[in-house]
Amino acid sequence: MAKQEVENPDHVVPEAYHGTELGTAQRLSKGEPFRWSTNEDRYLGDGAYFFEGCSELAVIWAKPKFPKYGVLCASIRLGRCLDLHSVKAIRIVRKVRDSLSKRRPEKEITLAAVINFYAEEINTRIETVRGTHLKCTRLDFI
Numbered sequence: 001m002a003k004q005e006v007e008n009p010d011h012v013v014p015e016a017y018h019g020t021e022l023g024t025a026q027r028l029s030k031g032e033p034f035r036w037s038t039n040e041d042r043y044l045g046d047g048a049y050f051f052e053g054c055s056e057l058a059v060i061w062a063k064p065k066f067p068k069y070g071v072l073c074a075s076i077r078l079g080r081c082l083d084l085h086s087v088k089a090i091r092i093v094r095k096v097r098d099s100l101s102k103r104r105p106e107k108e109i110t111l112a113a114v115i116n117f118y119a120e121e122i123n124t125r126i127e128t129v130r131g132t133h134l135k136c137t138r139l140d141f142i
Contacts, residue, residue, distance in 0.1 A: 013076045013130075016050035019062025025070025044084075044129045045115035050076065052130075076128065082115065084131035096122065 020028070028034065034048040043049075051057035055071055062069035082089050093111070096118045100109050119126045 011078045011081070013050075013052050013078065015053050015055075016074050016076045017055045017058035018048065018050045018072045018074065019058035019069055020072070021062075021066040022068035022070045025072055028072055029070075042112045044131050045112045045119065047129065050074065078130060079127035080125050081128045081130055082118070082126050084129070092118065 018025075018028075036047050037049065038046045051061070055073065058071045059069070062071065082092070084090060084093070093114055097109055097114045100114060100117055115129055119129075
């Protein structure tokens, strides 16, 4: 499969919110690095997840998971971003999904699996993935 380039915006998300366990939030606020979530079932692949522009969504996500939770606010420079708000990125995801489906016809191909494969095997230059949160983790919506 040919390498597909991703958008390279010099875009900064000024308000991004990360909900987590309170102790973790406190350590992160003191400079401890994020530990990426890794799992093919993660919505947009491996990484640290933030809600763009809405702290309430981070609270809604964290509150049922942690007895004590915290929400961090950060500015994120997207850099080389697979921005799923763009048609170009959606076309890339479709091509990768189709390729993976041929390689693994017995396995359900999630959006996370597609993004991880693309980032690790095809375009290792991806720094961020940006997408709107949907309850759907499959690619049927594309």
